[in-house]
Amino acid sequence: MKESGKPIYKEIIDYIKNEIKDGRYEKGEIIPTEEEFCTLFNTSRMTVRRAIDDLVSKGMLTRIRGKGTFVAKFNIEKTMNSVSKGWSETMEALGFKTSSKILMFDKVKADNYIADNLKIPVNSEVYVLERLRYADNNPVVIEKIFISSDRFPDLDQYVLENESVYNVLRKKYNIKINHSYQKLKAVELLGEKAKFFSDTGKAIVIEIVTTNYDQYSKPIEFGIDYVNSEVYSLRYVIKE
Structure with a gap:
């Protein structure tokens, strides 16, 4: 001492x-x-x-x-105690410079799985946005989200490469995320997407399946993230 x-x-x-x-x-x-x-x-x-x-x-x-x-070459520890902040806000608060690359942005017909999570009719049109998210130029998350185009028309008019979806929903549609349900598991990612995280075409990632709900307890967004487990860890805060 x-x-x-x-x-x-x-x-x-x-x-x-x-x-x-x-x-x-x-x-x-x-x-x-x-x-x-x-x-x-x-x-x-x-x-x-x-x-x-x-x-x-x-x-x-x-x-x-x-x-x-x-x-350590690179490490992110994210504390899960809030649903009000998106990827960019969370990472920048931790001191990382963020960027994104759009892999896909289109409209598709909701299958049973998507429709059930968004509580919309099967074959309803949904936006699908898939992005590769970077922190300090390191690829960290492949993010794929589905949002009802009937409820949020003209979403495709906004540039979402580096724009927070949460910010767009809040500013343009007066919607706030109130709570989320998540399922996590480790999975093996193969093929082209795995190459974002590994030179071998095979990577162990954290799969996070999320449904976000608004202030009226209506589902607004359903997503599947693949997180690079070598550089990213999650810590949850549980309150009574």
Whole structure:
């Protein structure tokens, strides 16, 4: 314990965080050894290991057996405690620069699965918007959403490559997302879409199936996301 009252392991954590933030420890770069930190902070190896373990658990550092500890190349941890923010707002709040690429934007006939989730008649027209979402130029999510064109006419007039769908619904249609239902599971993604996340044409992703509801408890959006599990983790806040 230093005179400041802050435990030494927390000082080590703050030091490493600042070195990463200021670019002195770059992404993918090896950091000093535990012995070097012991000398720098005049402390025990156990204290240093506690600090490094904390940063490894948060995804900021990664250990490679036989090589050492490295700054993680890329990691996002999203806390799921709000449905009012879209992808861009959430990522930018975490300090990432976001962008998107539209893979598909069209009208299709709703099949039984889509119609059931949106509570609309089968064969009703829906917009389908599929986008590849980037954070700091890294592909993170393939997002595919379905929205009723009868309820939200002229949605295709808005540029949605980097525009938040939530913002458009709020500003143009006076609709707010009140709550969501989600199902998550790990799946194997194959083919061309998997190549966004892996050179092998095969990737393990988090599949998130979501139905969003408005302030009147009516479904407004149904979507399926494929999330790059190597760089993205989810943390849920559960309230009584």
